[in-house]
Amino acid sequence: GNSVTQMEGPVTLSEEAFLTINCTYTATGYPSLFWYVQYPGEGLQLLLKATKADDKGSNKGFEATYRKETTSFHLEKGSVQVSDSAVYFCALSASGDSSYKLIFGSGTRLLVRP
Amino acid sequence: GAVVSQHPSRVICKSGTSVKIECRSLDFQATTMFWYRQFPKQSLMLMATSNEGSKATYEQGVEKDKFLINHASLTLSTLTVTSAHPEDSSFYICSARGGRGFLYEQYFGPGTRLTVT
Numbered sequence: 001g002n003s004v005t006q007m008e009g010p011v012t013l014s015e016e017a018f019l020t021i022n023c024t025y026t027a028t029g030y031p032s033l034f035w036y037v038q039y040p041g042e043g044l045q046l047l048l049k050a051t052k053a054d055d056k057g058s059n060k061g062f063e064a065t066y067r068k069e070t071t072s073f074h075l076e077k078g079s080v081q082v083s084d085s086a087v088y089f090c091a092l093s094a095s096g097d098s099s100y101k102l103i104f105g106s107g108t109r110l111l112v113r114p
Numbered sequence: 115g116a117v118v119s120q121h122p123s124r125v126i127c128k129s130g131t132s133v134k135i136e137c138r139s140l141d142f143q144a145t146t147m148f149w150y151r152q153f154p155k156q157s158l159m160l161m162a163t164s165n166e167g168s169k170a171t172y173e174q175g176v177e178k179d180k181f182l183i184n185h186a187s188l189t190l191s192t193l194t195v196t197s198a199h200p201e202d203s204s205f206y207i208c209s210a211r212g213g214r215g216f217l218y219e220q221y222f223g224p225g226t227r228l229t230v231t
Contacts, residue, residue, distance in 0.1 A: 036222075043118065043222035046220075100218070102209075106156060
């Protein structure tokens with residue numbers, strides 16, 4: 001079946017450090033891939049997405065590239081800020097799934113220290 | 115735009131009682147809403163998909179008689195946990211799928227923490 005695996009946290013970084021959160025997936029066909037962010041006390045928000053191979057999603061300085069050959073969608077940011085502290089979820093929506101269900105990874109907590 | 119609210123944010127109930135959680139899309143109409151359950155330090159697990167005016171579709175292993183879902187309007191879906199037990203204690207999250215004007219994305223509510231004593 002379809003699944004998403006992402007690195008366990010917490011990830012603790014100093015401000016302005018480089019961030020990578022790994023995400024790999026298992027799915028048939030060509031799923032759409034997403035990164036969601038959950039700030040403390042808030043609902044999940046879509047951070048970025050990619051719908052086909054080699055697409056790069058980007059938003060707020062975050063980037064992720066849809067790599068079909070490695071079934072990966074790693075999240076990166078060149079210089080993190082304290083305000084980026086949150087839980088990040090990788091997710092997929094299976095191709096051809098008219099229900100638009102999302103399958104989530106386990107989430108990675110990021111803590112950025114001043 | 116694209117705000118989804120949940121009520122209540124926290125609820126404590128006694129074992130054997132029922133609890134209703136509301137999910138509302140405040141500024142858009144949602145033909146499809148989703149209900150998730152999140153355990154501590156774990157991922158969101160999809161419980162069911164509800165379409166306005168029709169019966170919910172439950173994921174495998176989710177008891178439909180225990181978790182009653184009603185999607186009576188384009189802006190409101192409710193989840194009722196019937197005869198709650200301590201093992202039902204969890205964080206319940208809903209999402210609503212927007213239409214063309216909202217890029218057909220899912221928008222998430224802030225969640226409801228249920229504690230069954």
